[in-house]
Amino acid sequence: MSEEKKQGRKLGFAILISLILHLAVGFSLAAFGNVSSPPPTLPDEAPPELTLMDLSPARPVEKNPQFVETDKSKESAEKPKEQKFESNANSLAASQTTPSGDLPQPSQDGTNGPLADLETHDFSLQAQGSTPQPQLPPPSESKPTPPPAATPTPDPEQLAMLTSTPPPPIKPDETQPSPTPESATSVAPPVPRPQPEAPSSHYQAQKQQKRIAGSISNRGPSSVNAVGTPLGRYQKLMYDAVGARWYQHTHERQDLISIGTTRLTFTVDRMGKVNNLRVIENTANETFANICLQSVQELKLPPIPEELVGTLPSEGLQQELTFILYAN
Numbered sequence: 001m002s003e004e005k006k007q008g009r010k011l012g013f014a015i016l017i018s019l020i021l022h023l024a025v026g027f028s029l030a031a032f033g034n035v036s037s038p039p040p041t042l043p044d045e046a047p048p049e050l051t052l053m054d055l056s057p058a059r060p061v062e063k064n065p066q067f068v069e070t071d072k073s074k075e076s077a078e079k080p081k082e083q084k085f086e087s088n089a090n091s092l093a094a095s096q097t098t099p100s101g102d103l104p105q106p107s108q109d110g111t112n113g114p115l116a117d118l119e120t121h122d123f124s125l126q127a128q129g130s131t132p133q134p135q136l137p138p139p140s141e142s143k144p145t146p147p148p149a150a151t152p153t154p155d156p157e158q159l160a161m162l163t164s165t166p167p168p169p170i171k172p173d174e175t176q177p178s179p180t181p182e183s184a185t186s187v188a189p190p191v192p193r194p195q196p197e198a199p200s201s202h203y204q205a206q207k208q209q210k211r212i213a214g215s216i217s218n219r220g221p222s223s224v225n226a227v228g229t230p231l232g233r234y235q236k237l238m239y240d241a242v243g244a245r246w247y248q249h250t251h252e253r254q255d256l257i258s259i260g261t262t263r264l265t266f267t268v269d270r271m272g273k274v275n276n277l278r279v280i281e282n283t284a285n286e287t288f289a290n291i292c293l294q295s296v297q298e299l300k301l302p303p304i305p306e307e308l309v310g311t312l313p314s315e316g317l318q319q320e321l322t323f324i325l326y327a328n
Contacts, residue, residue, distance in 0.1 A: 094220030101213025259286025272301035
């Protein structure tokens with residue numbers, strides 16, 4: 001083999017060894033670099049959360065249930081299991097007919113109207129029964145009375161001032177003797193007979209039974225599930241006071257008012273005083289609206305009970321009343 005070939009082989013082996021060394025150094029640097037440098041930190045994954053969303057239509061939340069008046073004949077000592085209404089006394093739901101709808105009220109026939117009256121009766125104002133007069137003691141035995149004292153004869157001129165025409169003279173045969181002490185007697189006054197006692201009555205508003213499609217299945221006089229509360233009793237007191245004045249004023253000015261509806265809004269503070277009274281709707285004439293305003297302005301309510309004050313807003317008890325005058 002020639003010398004040139006030997007030199008070429010040596011050069012090729014040298015180049016190959018150099019490449020192997022470079023590759024070994026490169027792999028070494030890559031391996032040691034991965035060990036020395038910390039691995040990249042991955043962000044912590046948050047745990048999955050379940051969010052529940054109510055997609056049903058929003059419903060207005062009432063602070064207090066609707067008020068209904070409970071008549072004394074329908075009061076119950078037992079509270080209903082399901083409170084649907086607020087009232088001045090407890091009452092249990094009942095209906096005279098089978099259920100015909102979804103309302104929490106009894107089913108019944110009647111007239112159509114915005115109110116849900118359960119019965120029909122005329123209005124009556126409060127009247128106190130008259131007390132019988134005391135029985136007078138029986139008259140005592142009559143005693144003779146002395147004859148009247150003689151009075152001086154008046155002057156003719158003074159007599160003319162008292163009577164315009166003098167009386168005719170008495171004839172001698174018509175002269176009557178004056179009564180003697182033995183014959184003169186006193187006449188006892190008539191004893192008044194005691195008058196019969198007039199019956200007392202309480203105020204009640206005029207109502208006319210309305211047509212209702214209710215869901216109550218218990219049979220009995222029409223009533224609802226209502227719970228008597230301090231607020232219900234205070235509202236009953238206020239409604240009776242306003243209603244008594246309203247019926248009286250409308251009767252006095254019935255020739256000046258027209259049929260229609262008037263709605264008022266106002267507040268009652270803790271001391272029972274009416275504030276912020278205003279008309280928010282009136283389809284009758286101005287006289288009728290003024291009667292409604294006057295009926296509320298004349299209110300003299302007691303202070304709101306302490307047990308009720310804490311449940312009311314700072315301005316007091318908020319109220320809205322509707323007055324309706326129907327055609328006869």
